[in-house]
Amino acid sequence: MNGNRVTIRLFARLKDIVGTGELSREASSDATAGTVWRTLMNEFAELRDYETSISVAVNEEYARMDAPVADGDEVAFLPPVSGG
Amino acid sequence: MSDNRATMDTAPYAITTDPLNLDALITAVTSGSPDATIGPGGITSFVGVVRNENAGRRVLRLEYEGYDPLALRAFERIGAETADRWDVRIALHHRLGTLQIGEASVMIAAASPHRADAFAACRYIIERVKQIVPIWKHEFFEGGDVWIEGATADPEDDVARQDAIRVAGLE
Numbered sequence: 001m002n003g004n005r006v007t008i009r010l011f012a013r014l015k016d017i018v019g020t021g022e023l024s025r026e027a028s029s030d031a032t033a034g035t036v037w038r039t040l041m042n043e044f045a046e047l048r049d050y051e052t053s054i055s056v057a058v059n060e061e062y063a064r065m066d067a068p069v070a071d072g073d074e075v076a077f078l079p080p081v082s083g084g
Numbered sequence: 085m086s087d088n089r090a091t092m093d094t095a096p097y098a099i100t101t102d103p104l105n106l107d108a109l110i111t112a113v114t115s116g117s118p119d120a121t122i123g124p125g126g127i128t129s130f131v132g133v134v135r136n137e138n139a140g141r142r143v144l145r146l147e148y149e150g151y152d153p154l155a156l157r158a159f160e161r162i163g164a165e166t167a168d169r170w171d172v173r174i175a176l177h178h179r180l181g182t183l184q185i186g187e188a189s190v191m192i193a194a195a196s197p198h199r200a201d202a203f204a205a206c207r208y209i210i211e212r213v214k215q216i217v218p219i220w221k222h223e224f225f226e227g228g229d230v231w232i233e234g235a236t237a238d239p240e241d242d243v244a245r246q247d248a249i250r251v252a253g254l255e
Contacts, residue, residue: 012149012220053236060154080233081233081234083219
């Protein structure tokens with residue numbers, strides 16, 4: 001165990017599926033936003049519905065799934081948006 | 085509008101659970117400019133209002149949720165995109181929380197020396213809000229509730245951006 005932890009933020013239906021809008025998970029030293037997402041999908045199968053439609057933000061900036069994540073980072077997963 | 089609890093936040097970009105106030109946006113796009121004594125020429129506005137019907141469902145209310153810091157950054161991005169293309173000053177306010185039918189969820193104002201720019205900017209901004217701002221509607225209707233899911237948010241998606249420019253009517 002390397003002690004790296006990231007904060008995961010979830011919104012809208014993702015929050016309903018997981019049961020909370022914020023959780024913390026361990027992340028390996030070579031983790032990316034995508035590995036964090038796949039870890040979460042393994043835990044919560046219903047998230048697979050969003051595999052092709054999800055957006056991600058790292059530390060409050062839009063990012064790509066291959067963006068690296070480091071200890072203490074906030075990784076937010078965003079279902080398709082519907083503001084306005 | 086000073087006799088209710090509507091926001092008087094005159095910042096160009098705002099996210100609030102308070103009722104929105106168009107006067108605040110008009111102030112945001114007109115005050116403090118060097119040509120304030122001359123005036124902008126024209127101001128257009130767009131007000132998005134909660135509708136009582138959606139996809140054949142009788143809507144009772146909407147609950148808006150947002151990722152506030154990223155939503156504000158998306159507002160700033162949309163503002164920069166708009167200023168790159170049109171000669172406008174803009175304001176964009178979005179409300180979160182529980183909204184009843186007929187209440188305003190979003191307000192946009194655009195001030196410009198040229199009315200064509202003001203109209204186009206307003207239209208462009210609402211299209212971009214729907215494309216890239218991390219805000220979600222939770223619809224409560226007669227018989228149930230559903231999260232509304234629209235566009236996969238990707239600010240770098242140039243096809244979406246070009247769509248918004250086309251809808252704005254100048255290309």
